[in-house]
Amino acid sequence: MIISGKPTAVLTNTTKGLYCPAGDFYLDPRGSVKRALVTHAHSDHARPGHDIYLCSDPCLPLLRLRLGGKAKMESLPFGERRRIGDACVSFHPAGHILGSAQIKVEVSGKSYVVSGDYKPDKDGTCEEFELVKCHGFVSECTFGLPVYRWKKEEEVFTQINHWWASNAEEGRPSIVFAYSLGKAQRVLSGLDTSNGPILMHPAAHSFLEPYRKAGISLPEAAKVDQAKTGEYAQAIIVAPPAVEESGWTRAFKGCRKSLASGWMTIRGQRRRQNLDRGFVLSDHADWNGLVGVISATEADEVLLTHGNGDALARYLCEKGIRAKVLEKPSGPQEEKEP
């Protein structure tokens, strides 16, 4: 067992998150801890309130932007090992968003990898996923059913650009909802600037600078604090899903709305949200990605977190891989919302 409640374990499963007693640090913790190792800058992984943070070098500017200037932060180049107490840690690209990492923890000759969120598919806006062989692998499983299979991103970008062009022809603005950090920049990277102007919500726009500084080339996008009437017929607008029903969105009169997300695989999800289109574009691994990566790590033990892990765990076990769902240490059973 790599994870248990016993103090001798390499990683223990606590209410604050995964904890390494040998190095006295937490991984993507909740609450308030002394030392937090953070896989990436999304808010369900990088939370405020810890004493000191450690992340990958390219993650640092994003973490800074998210958590403010005061928090104490350190970073490591990808692949560089660092000793903390009796443990050794290193960060390896996860291919999820810019700077996202899998964290490898080595204790007494055995290695354990906590994946964070990851994606083995091609994505020009972040470092390419690196496969790390290990004894134990803690894997996310957001899309842990075989109905989730991603198309190549070029195909999805073509869909988006066609949709944009046909809306522009009708004189209607096109809005793509995409998470501010990561997804928005990835969508932007695939847009065909000959279709018309590109606009962005301030929340997503704020991350463009660190992306460009990291050497990611992105088309120009104008920041829009508040839309003015009737100037956007040819435009595409990238905005976070949270503003979908706000006045900010309504100001784009006659617009067509879409969402870029892996959840758009299922028609009911799109119809429920009253969207005109759903683009299946995810920054997580699809089913084949999960099964492929987990098998390739050659881990003796696999723990699944962040999703409906039951089906994936059973499937892996039937294939002879020791996998189980990493239960929350307390509280009632919970199913992740779609």
Place this chain on the structure above:
Amino acid sequence: MKLFSRLFHDLDAMTKTNERVERLGLYFEQADPNDSIWACWFLAGNRIKGSVKTSELRAFASDRTGLPDWIVSESHERVGDLAETLSLLVEAKVSGTSLSLSQLVEAFIKPMVFMDREERRNCIYRAWDVLGPEDFLPFHKLLTGAFRMGVSKGNLCKALALFGKLEPAFVAQRLTGNWTPETASLDKILNPKRTEESLCLPFPFFLACPIQDTAPDELGSVEDWQVEWKWDGIRAQLIKSGGNVMLWSRGEESVGESFPEIIRAANSIPSDVCLDGEILAWGKNGLRPFSRLQKRLGRKDPGPTIMKREPVRFQAYDLLRLKGKDLREQPLRKRRAKLVETLDKLPNEFPIGLSSVLAEKSWEELAALHRQSRDRGVEGFMLKRRDSTYQSGRVKGGWFKWKVDPLHADMVMVSAQLGHGKRSNLYSDYSLAVWNDRGELVVVAKAYSGLTDKELKEVDRFVRANITGRFGPVRGVRPELVFEVAFEGVRFSGRHKSGVALRFPRIKRRRLDKKPSEADTLETVRNLAGNETSRAEDGTRIDEDGNLLLF
């Protein structure tokens, strides 16, 4: 298939009715008429029965993909729609097909009816070999049915009418009845000349709007209205044309075989008529509860015993054709006079009768009488404007239904299941329970509708955080949420542990002010059953107007 698949995905992406009608019209212009007729038939909600079972489809998908069958089932449960699940699991080998829709139906779907399982498997595999990714979902939908795609029959008629430059009502009548693409053609449907056989088809039914939408004073003088009891039966048209007698339900199924006494009785009425009315359970003492009628439903060629024990009657309230002449454009008062004349002098216990008109002279008197509805076994009143013509579908202004208020009880949610379609991946189907005398919660209803999207999301979140057990697709839920449930009646049922089944239960609202302990008891619910004590058998689908949808 290319045109049809594109139509399918376009309709699926559209949110506005007008856009859909326009898009359908475009399809009819582009497509081969042989394909169009199949498209119409499928869009009208039909499917080729017996081609392939859903359990087989799941098994074939499992074989083809190498995925274990349990994960196919699990995926189906998550996605909420089998056709869509198959399309997501199975990978297409080619980018598209040169087969047309009708060729696909003829070469793959129709022959499957006569195949054994192994042959069917090969057939589906071949289809997966030759179809492109865009064809998968429409193809699977053809197999599994439920093909509405947000196109109502009315809109299908509109699109066809637009294309054929005809009146929608005219096209609607051609699309009624038991036609198939083998017996009909687009030419026939769009032929502007009325043919002999169309005289045996029902007219599109005129449907009433609920009175709640209209304030009583908007209705004006009571004299302008013909008021009748709203019968608790099955809406139907009885047609006699030449030597033929047909009985059509509102679902446009021919139901004459189930009610031979009505067909026989039609010999005694004048020829070349079309009557609109209601099929009712009707004994020596008159009207019987709907549950008695259910014993006759779905039973073709009933034997003499059941016909004697469960007699029925066709209660006519409108006359749509007389001596071959279409009367629908005439005002109701004229149609009523002719109806009374036509059905004059029928014997008392005859299987065809005339629905009476109430004589009350004021809205106050009517309101008083309305309160007796439940005791009389009727659902309230029908108000029909005396100068109204017989229109097609639910058109506001002519006919209103003034229904009795539903019954209510407060119930506790004890389990939940993922919904389908728009509600897939959302726990939206709840089992609701009341307290029995031993202090246990017993389920009396399963309800789906009635909550806003926001409430649905909240309840979904609650369910996910409070799961107490898993039973296949059903999640046991901590009994904490109380809902007020409205329903039309209570029947005793041997099928449910509680011993009762509710008619048309739907969630009225969440009772945030009530604790589970304050929910109603089984005894309270039982007492609401009143004198309706017969045992009901479920299994037939009836909509909330009491119209039979499927035989």
